[in-house]
Amino acid sequence: MQITEVAQDTYLIDPASDSEFSLGEIAYLLADNPPVLIEPGSTTTASRLLSRSRELSINLDKVEYIIPTHIHVDHGGGSGFLAQKLPHTKVVLHPQGAKHMAEPAKLIHNTRLVFGEDFEATFGPILPVPSDQIHVVHDSEVIHLEKRQLKVVFSPGHASHHIAIFDSLTRGIFCGEALGIIPDNLPDFPLPAAVPPFELQLYLETIDRLAHLHPSLLFYSHCGPRSNAQKLIQQVKENTVVFGHIVQKALEAGESDQKIWEHLTDHIKERFPGAELPAQYQLALSGYTSYFLKKQIYHSIPKDEKLDDGVSGTNAPEPN
Ligand SMILES: [Zn+2]
Structure with missing residues (x-):
């Protein structure tokens, strides 16, 4: 995993840079009070992000807002996983995305149509974001x-x-x-x-x-x-x-x-x-x-x- 400061208090995290599997899913961590994570990626990348960040102590546990730009699996698919692991966080979502992250059945269905029945082998499961952790913007x-x-x-x-x-x-x-x-x-x-x-x-x-x-x-x-x-x-x-x-x-x-x-x-x-x-x-x-x-x-x-x-x-x- 690579972490690079790309602008003032703005870090690029490439959770899969040292993995055989990478879709080029990049996350950004804003070092601020509170810290913010933009683009959690899929559950596969989000789980790498979480475990490696603990090893590297980049304070992902203190993140308060998780902001996927949209809910496609490679951008926001891991939001539910991270929200469940970090129960104090809020996931910031467009109203159109919020309902499908709270109840991701349709998101899962459509992801299967595009990436195949076994998409979870690559991206990991799409887990729901608990509704009290959704911040609709x-x-x-x-x-x-x-x-x-x-x-x-x-x-x-x-x-x-x-x-x-x-x-x-x-x-x-x-x-x-x-x-x-x-x-x-x-x-x-x-x-x-x-x-x-x-x-x-x-x-x-x-x-x-x-x-x-x-x-x-x-x-x-x-x-x-x-x-x-x-x-x-x-x-x-x-x-x-x-x-x-x-x-x-x-x-x-x-x-x-x-x-x-x-x-x-x-x-x-x-x-x-x-x-x-x-x-x-x-x-x-x-x-x-x-x-x-x-x-x-x-x-x-x-x-x-x-x-x-x-x-x-x-x-x-x-x-x-
Ligand atoms: Zn997209």
């Missing part, structure tokens, strides 16, 4: 710590239950997947995290909203902190729009998923000659196609057959 709510204020910003698009956190001390945003994911082979080129049920318009509005906070830092959940915040925000916005145009045009021409993939790869190669889109992005991209198809057919099908908003993509469920 409202948009723009401010959590006051001794050294800083954390402003909660509702940030839908990747998921309806996504929140971002603006930290007044570092002027950083803990952005989850609201500002894309930066692949190792495409530096400074965040790709939109477009898993179904991706909402393109909301994703773009969220990007604008976060840009208006004028952050100095972005604390990504899958790729660590970045200091060129404005450039990255501009780039993820451009990519989100351009990818949308490419997918929409291809769908209108009746082209296959494979063809869409080729168009996107060609687009990437214009900027990064020889580079490929990461294979796992194929799933992340499926949100675009389902977004456009849903818009196209939504009004022509009976209400009870409409697309199920409860099923999400790579990272699992989008309950309601």
